[in-house]
Amino acid sequence: MAKPLIGTPAVAPWTPDQPIISIVDVRKAFGAFEVLKGVSLDVRKGEAICIIGPSGSGKSTLIRCINALVDVNSGSILVENQEVNDPRLDKLKLRRKVGMVFQQYNLFPHKTALQNVMMAPINVLKQDKKEVEERARALLAKVRLTGKENSYPGELSGGQQQRVAIARSLAMRPDIMLFDEVTAALDPETVKEVLVTIRELAEEGMTCLLVTHEMKFARDVADHIYFTDKGVIVEHAPPEEFFANPKDERTRTFLGQIL
C-alpha cells in the first residue's frame, strides 16, 4: 500500500546475494493499539534469526506479517523480492514459500500424522499422491517419528505433535520457515527433541526465523538475534555480542530476568 507499484506486480527476480526477507519500517495497529511501531529487519538465505523479547512486544505479529496471516498498515515486506504489503499479492503463492509452525502445533486432529503431512502437497500443490507419501514418510523419519505415521495427534505427546507440525510444514518444500515459540507449550523434557530437529534444519541451510525464549538455543543456533520491546526493535547483534554485552538497558533487564 505504501509502496507505489507501477504496472504489473512482476518483480525483479530475487538473487541469493539479496536478503530473502527484507522488512522496512513496518507498522501495525489493532484498533488504536499500535503493536508494531516501525520495525525493520533483514534475513539472508540460510540464516537462522532469533527474535526474543517480553511477551506482548509484537513478536508473533511480526512473523505473521511475513506470510500475510496479518496485514500490516504501512511499510514494506519483501519476500524474495515480492512485496507482501500489496493488495494484489497472491497470498497462496507466498505461503507455498513460507512455512510456519505454531506454539499450539495446530495439527488437524481428524487426520493421522502421515495424513497431516500429506494433505497440503496433495490438496494445494496437486502433487502425485504416491510421491507425496514417500516424501511424507521420509520427513517423519527425519523428525524421528517413524512408527507414528498412523497415530492421530491426540495419541501423540506435545513434542511429537510439534515435530509432526514441522514435518507438515516442510512437506511443502518452503524456502523459509517461521517458528513462533514452538517449544513454549511443551514439557521441559520434550523441548529438547524439538529444538534438535530445528537445529538440524538450520544447519542444513534452511532459512529460519524463530521467536523463542530458549536463550541457550538462540545462542547456539542463531546467526543474528533481534530484541523487541513494545513494538520496536531495541537492538540486534550476533549472539556472542548480544549476550556478552547488551547495549540497551531494556535488553539487560530482560536478560537479567530470564537467565
Place this chain on the structure above:
Amino acid sequence: MSENSEAPFRPMAVLLEPRPRPIGLPDVGLPKLTMTHCYWLAVAALLVAGVAHAQAPAAPAQEALSAAPATPLSVIIKWLPFLLKGFVFNIVISLMAMALGTVSGVLLGLGQISQNALIRRTSWFVTQFFRNSPWLVLLFFAMFMIPFEFHVFGLRIPLPDWFKAIIGFALPVMANVAELLRGAIRSLPSGQWEAAESLAFSRTKTIWGIILPQCVKRMLPPWMNLYSLITMATVLASIVGVGEMLTLTAQVHAAEGGRPELFAPLYGFAMVCFFLYCYPISKLTQRLERRFNVKT
C-alpha cells in the same frame, strides 16, 4: 411389516388358526412396560400383538355374531397395518425433511461465515427468522404459500400436500442445522484456520477439507437430537390434513364409532410407536456424546 400388512385379510388368518396361543399375552407384557426394560418389553408387546392378531380369526366372526363391542386391543390389531402405514409416512416425512433441511442448513450456516457481508447478513437473518418461529406456523407457511403445482418448461409438476409438509418441516431443520454448524465452526480453535492458511489452503479448501470434517463429529449428537424432535413433530402434519399416523388414528377412532374408551388405547399406540422409534436414537445420541467427551 409385510407380514402384518397381510394380517387383516381373513383367509390369511384362518390359515394360521391351529396355533394355540392365548390372545391375552400382550396384557402380561404391558404392565411391566412402565417398570423396567420398557423398551424391549414394548418391542416384545408389539411383536406379540402382531402374532396374536394373526391368531385371532374368531374375533371378527364373534363380533359379527354377537355384535358385542370390540376390545381396544382387537381394534388396534384390526387396524394395525393401516396405522403402521401412517407411521411409516411420518418416518418418511421426517427423513426427507431432515435430509433437505441438513443440506440447506449447511449451506445457510456457511453463508453466515461468508466473506461477503450481504450473504452473511442475509443468512443470519434467514436463520434467525426460521429458528425463532413455531414449527406449526412454518408448516402452515409451507402449506399455504407454496402452490399446489408449478410449471417448468411447459411441464406441470404437482406438489402434493405431503411434499409441502416436508418443506414445512425442513425449514426449522435448516435453521437449526445452520445454527449448529455456526456453533461448531466457532468452537474450533482459530489455530486450525491459521494452520490451513499457512499451508496455502484456499478458504474453500480449508472449509471443506479441515473445518467441516471436524464439525461433523461435534454436530452429530445435537443433530440426532434434532431428528428425534422433528420426527415427533411430524404429527403436526395431521392438522393440515396430511395422512400421517395421527390423522389415520383419528379416522380409525371415527370408524369405530368414536367410542371414548378407544381414545386412550389408540393414541397410546401412536405414542408407543414414536417411543420405540425415538428412544434408541436418544440412547445412541447419549452414547455418542459420552464417547466424544471422553475423547476430546
